[in-house]
Amino acid sequence: MANARQLFLIVFLLVYCQNDTTALITISGVLDVLKVAKDVTVALGKAWDLVDQNIDFTEVPIPILHKTERKLFGKIERINSRLDDLAYRVDSIGTQSMTTILHTLPERVRLELRLNDLLDYLTRMEANHRRMLKYSTAEKEYERLTLEDFARSVISHDPSSVLNLVERIHAFVAPNRRGITNNGLLELLANAMQEVEGDMMCSTKQSPQQVLYNLYEAIATTELKGQIMVQFSYMMLRLYGKGNFTKEAEHSQERYQERNNNAANIARSAMQKMSRELWKCDPKKHIKGETYEEITNLLQGYVQNEVDLNPDGTCRENCAEYTFTKSHGCYQNLYCRQQRSCSGKIIDCQFFDSDMWICNANPLSGRRYEYIEYENGRVLGRKQGCSRGTTKVDSWWRWLFWHCSYCFCLCDEQGPMSDRYFNMRSSISDIDNNKVVTGLRFVKHNRIIHLQIQQGELLPRMIINASTLEWKPVEDYKITDRKIFNGQDYHTMSWEKRRVDLDDLEADEGHVLTGSIDIYQS
Ligand SMILES: *[C@@H]1O[C@H](CO)[C@@H](O)[C@H](O)[C@H]1NC(C)=O
Ligand SMILES: *[C@@H]1O[C@H](CO)[C@@H](O)[C@H](O)[C@H]1NC(C)=O
Numbered sequence: 001m002a003n004a005r006q007l008f009l010i011v012f013l014l015v016y017c018q019n020d021t022t023a024l025i026t027i028s029g030v031l032d033v034l035k036v037a038k039d040v041t042v043a044l045g046k047a048w049d050l051v052d053q054n055i056d057f058t059e060v061p062i063p064i065l066h067k068t069e070r071k072l073f074g075k076i077e078r079i080n081s082r083l084d085d086l087a088y089r090v091d092s093i094g095t096q097s098m099t100t101i102l103h104t105l106p107e108r109v110r111l112e113l114r115l116n117d118l119l120d121y122l123t124r125m126e127a128n129h130r131r132m133l134k135y136s137t138a139e140k141e142y143e144r145l146t147l148e149d150f151a152r153s154v155i156s157h158d159p160s161s162v163l164n165l166v167e168r169i170h171a172f173v174a175p176n177r178r179g180i181t182n183n184g185l186l187e188l189l190a191n192a193m194q195e196v197e198g199d200m201m202c203s204t205k206q207s208p209q210q211v212l213y214n215l216y217e218a219i220a221t222t223e224l225k226g227q228i229m230v231q232f233s234y235m236m237l238r239l240y241g242k243g244n245f246t247k248e249a250e251h252s253q254e255r256y257q258e259r260n261n262n263a264a265n266i267a268r269s270a271m272q273k274m275s276r277e278l279w280k281c282d283p284k285k286h287i288k289g290e291t292y293e294e295i296t297n298l299l300q301g302y303v304q305n306e307v308d309l310n311p312d313g314t315c316r317e318n319c320a321e322y323t324f325t326k327s328h329g330c331y332q333n334l335y336c337r338q339q340r341s342c343s344g345k346i347i348d349c350q351f352f353d354s355d356m357w358i359c360n361a362n363p364l365s366g367r368r369y370e371y372i373e374y375e376n377g378r379v380l381g382r383k384q385g386c387s388r389g390t391t392k393v394d395s396w397w398r399w400l401f402w403h404c405s406y407c408f409c410l411c412d413e414q415g416p417m418s419d420r421y422f423n424m425r426s427s428i429s430d431i432d433n434n435k436v437v438t439g440l441r442f443v444k445h446n447r448i449i450h451l452q453i454q455q456g457e458l459l460p461r462m463i464i465n466a467s468t469l470e471w472k473p474v475e476d477y478k479i480t481d482r483k484i485f486n487g488q489d490y491h492t493m494s495w496e497k498r499r500v501d502l503d504d505l506e507a508d509e510g511h512v513l514t515g516s517i518d519i520y521q522s
Helices: 027-051 062-104 107-113 115-137 144-155 162-173 185-195 198-204 208-239 246-273
Strands: 007-012 300-305 345-350 355-360 369-374 379-381 390-394 396-398 402-404 406-412 421-423 435-445 448-459 463-471 490-492 499-503 516-521
Touching: 027 062, 027 208, 027 246, 062 115, 062 208, 115 144, 115 162, 115 208, 144 162, 144 208, 162 185, 162 208, 162 246, 185 208, 185 246, 198 208, 208 246, 300 345, 300 369, 435 463
Parallel strands: 007 499, 421 448
Antiparallel strands: 007 516, 300 406, 345 406, 355 369, 355 390, 369 379, 396 402, 421 490, 435 448, 448 463
């Protein structure tokens, strides 16, 4: 009987967030870097106006030339600062992603992806970019020859020039379809990560989709830096009277647009397939109250003789008949007198053997028995020293027909020793202060298990202000308080109502879930 276990349902939603630098990633997040790219492109076009005035700069007096130079360099500096925000995230997350991926993926995949090569190209590009920044912020300290030489090297036909590096980096994302591998890095990575099991994914501390996005963002930002350098170099050479370069600059701009659109489309479609699940690694050592919580004495092993399991004090059945009963007495003050009787429901009894030794546990430990050793050798629990001494417990025959067996059952007993309550009040982040749910954990407070939420302030472009992250205090009530009701404020677990179901909620396209945890009984 009582098979209709009621479903106890917990619905929660969780906005993903990372520990230090946090960003919520959705498909539309791909637009983030694209938006910066667009702004930069417009700014670069305006910078061209400075040097594109149908003036032959070889004939311009030196002081005027210097003035133009300073203006140009000032513009470039401002364009670069537009990148800072992106670049910060790329440095702290992107490169870290790549390093973790390198260690997480099987070697064959690593080789196939040529991630080491990519990392090398990105590093070289970064070195060039740092050099440009130095020149543009302190151009007066450098000889024109140095600047000119730098500009020439950026746009040269040398395979390692910036002009060629951007093409090579792009080839990782969108390889020439005639080549040996038809798939780009992002697609290969997407496939590879689907093979990697949860345990391995936990070391990345990001969802597969986020790993992919970070990698894309790192590549796209690097490409953008390359484009700025190329344009900057053409402008400088134009300024120094080394030629017109209008055609070259236009061509590089067109190629950049092409690469950029292409990469964004590939990233978008690869991300659509990727899982957004985040795995957290198991701690090395579990600590009660810190890494886990306990529901105590919900269903506890319990030994009782058949004679006490039915109202008539008979032994006509066998243990398995008693699937749902209660204690009806203590026949002749036998073993039942030596233990605390179960005042709740007694469930699912089984017969192991007639005679046994029972090692009673210290009641303060929360256990009833340390172990039970049956005469047939079977041991329940872990047999180790029994400081309180074992008790011999023997079943008996009644008039030769009926065996009064000691059964091993489950005891479902509410009381001060049994923490079995779940909070059912909503947990809502401080939406008035623009806070969203960023994490979730189980905590026990006043014997009630709560789903505690972590919240953080939401910034533009779905970034979380990491310094605002906090665990919102759980509701401070006790089940014994006035006007607190079972089934309304909290749920009481029992044998029939003990199933916990954690569900996912998905927002419609163009929406995000931000804020609350709700628990239902159904
Ligand atoms: C540079 O070339 C473009 C077209 O190729 C031309 O329209 C422009 O006048 C040239 N500028 C200078 C300063 O020669
Ligand atoms: C992040 O939060 C801190 C602390 O509340 C605040 O001082 C800082 O201005 C916030 N940062 C942003 C970018 O809003």
